[in-house]
Amino acid sequence: SYELTQPPSVSVSPGQTARITCSGDALPKQYAYWYQQKPGQAPLMVIYKDTERPSGIPERFSGSSSGTTVTLTISGVQAEDEADYYCQSTDSSATYRVFGGGTKLTVL
Amino acid sequence: QVQLVESGGGVVQPGRSLRLSCAASGFTFSNYAMHWVRQAPGKGLEWVAVISHDGVNKYYADSVKGRFTISRDNSKNTLYLQMNTLRSEDTAVYYCARAQVEQTGSGGMDVWGQGTTVTVSS
Numbered sequence: 001s002y003e004l005t006q007p008p009s010v011s012v013s014p015g016q017t018a019r020i021t022c023s024g025d026a027l028p029k030q031y032a033y034w035y036q037q038k039p040g041q042a043p044l045m046v047i048y049k050d051t052e053r054p055s056g057i058p059e060r061f062s063g064s065s066s067g068t069t070v071t072l073t074i075s076g077v078q079a080e081d082e083a084d085y086y087c088q089s090t091d092s093s094a095t096y097r098v099f100g101g102g103t104k105l106t107v108l
Numbered sequence: 109q110v111q112l113v114e115s116g117g118g119v120v121q122p123g124r125s126l127r128l129s130c131a132a133s134g135f136t137f138s139n140y141a142m143h144w145v146r147q148a149p150g151k152g153l154e155w156v157a158v159i160s161h162d163g164v165n166k167y168y169a170d171s172v173k174g175r176f177t178i179s180r181d182n183s184k185n186t187l188y189l190q191m192n193t194l195r196s197e198d199t200a201v202y203y204c205a206r207a208q209v210e211q212t213g214s215g216g217m218d219v220w221g222q223g224t225t226v227t228v229s230s
Contacts, residue, residue: 001170033216035153042203042220043145043153054218086153088216095167097143102152 002026002091004100011106018074020103022087025068032070033088034063036081037102043086047072074105082107110134110219112204117224120194130187130204130221138162138182141213144189146200147223156202157189160213172198194228201225 004024012018022032032050035043045054047063050070060075074081087100116128130142144156157168157178166178177190187204201223208215 031215035217037153042222043205043217044220045208045216045218048208048216048218084152088153088155094214096169097155097158099145099153099155 002096002098004087004089004098006085006087006100006103008101009104009106011108012074012077013108014079015076018077018081018105020072020074020085020087020105021069022071022089022100023069024089024098024100026092027065027068027070027089029092030089030094032063032065034061034072035086035088036083037086038083046085077105077107079107081105110206112206112219112221114202114204114221114224117202117226119227119229121230122195122228124194125190125192126194126226128189128191128202128204128224128226130189132185132187132206135206135219137180137185139210141207142178142180142187143205143207143217144178144187145203145205145217145220146198146226147203148197148200151200154200158207158213159187161211191226194226196228199226199228 034047037043050065051063062073086102113131143158159178179188203223204221205217206219207213208218
């Protein structure tokens with residue numbers, strides 16, 4: 001079955017830039033989406049179609065794509081950004097959705 | 109406002125069945141495909157199933173195929189997940205989520221419910 005691979009954890013100091021990667025063989029052909037999940041809360045979409053930001057999401061959240069890897073970048077990280085982040089995409093048939101394993105972002 | 113509210117979770121013995129519901133409001137439910145996503149305790153998100161806006165097309169994760177059935181009643185603005193032959197590994201918070209793009213069901217998941225907890229235990 002198709003898999004997306006994320007690092008388990010990323011740590012960054014406030015004001016610095018955090019980069020979270022997600023790798024998958026179908027990513028050159030299928031869009032990626034990013035979700036933020038804080039403890040006890042439902043996920044929240046922060047990036048769609050690799051690079052687009054939903055309304056209401058701060059500009060410090062951005063996305064990029066290169067080959068089989070997509071990256072979520074959080075510039076000027078704030079304490080409130082501490083959360084789990086998940087990438088999501090589809091398999092090559094665009095039928096079955098898949099989530100990455102998630103990355104815990106710690107703001108030091 | 110746009111809202112999804114899940115219900116139907118609870119404690120159930122292995123091998124038994126349970127039906128989850130997801131009530132939608134604030135948008136034209138019949139225009140959107142819908143997903144179920146689950147999260148086991150302390151684990152990541154796992155996509156479970158998707159149903160097209162008209163209920164015709166349904167797709168399942170391998171882990172639930174043949175045991176779970178996704179359905180919808182557009183007249184009641186409600187999504188369902190019938191879960192049969194439950195196993196301990198089905199223990200999770202179950203979320204319903206709206207597909208981002210109307211009609212096609214493509215895109216990500218832009219609206220989520222608060223989740224309902226299913227515990228499979230003897």
